[in-house]
Amino acid sequence: MRNPFLACAAVVLTAAALAACGSSADGNGPEAAGAQRPAASGSAVPGPAAATDATEPAAPPTEEPTAPEGSAPAATAEGPKTPAGEIAPATGTFTKKQREYLKDRVPKGMDPAAVLQTGQETCDKLRYLVKADRDTAVGAIVTGEIPDAKDAVAGLCPQHQDLVDVAAYGYPDGKHSGKKLRPGVYRSASPTPDCSWQIEGAGGKELASGASGTGKSRKITIPDSAVAFTSTGCYAWLPEGAAG
Secondary structure, three states: OOOHHHHHHHHHHHHHHHHOOOOOOOOOOOOOOOOOOOOOOOOOOOOOOOOOOOOOOOOOOOOOOOOOOOOOHHHHOOOOEOOHHHOOOOOOOOOHHHHHHHOOOOEOOOOHHHHHHHHHHHHHHHHHHHHHOHHHHHHHHHHOOOOOHHHHHHHOOHHHHHHHHHHOOOEEEEEEEHHHOOOEEEEEEOOOOOEEEEEEOHHHOEEEEEEEOOOOOOEEEEOOOOOEEEEEEEEEEEEOOOOO
């Protein structure tokens, strides 16, 4: 289930990104721009055709498909990639860490600044969320609502590495079993009023279950004897002791 706080944050950050001006990297700080960001542009508004026959209505304008929210087409595009030695911005220079992030990520013929911007937007989202609520920021990584977090943090905003480290031990909603199941104490991050969970042992025996009808965070203990853990409407579970 999508976290409403994260959705609101995405709207705010998108508006900020559209208003931002391009800049060139100067190597200062882990989130230096690295290259001029492409200017945002709105779609052209079709005007009346000058030579349209009055008896033949003009064909309706076709709509360009838009990428789903949170997608990173520049970073996930298939096909041959630009060799690392050929990656360069139109103006300015990339820092060493930015070059490392861009390695094997820039499809041939694509502006590397667009790929870099995808990673920078990931860092922007994390910075915004962690200031408001750290658990929500970690939960967004656990659930995959902030894609590319691991690589973006390692290459562009290492100050958020602790969020990635904690997220590696969290659980999103769903059923978890086998090697993915780790005993310990966990707390729910941003649960909905429909949050419920169940812990099963050998033979499908129920070891524990519960719900959070108030939407408040709850704590659970996954014992060594657990073989499956199922969560619904709880968004994400974080290891206890990970709060900042």
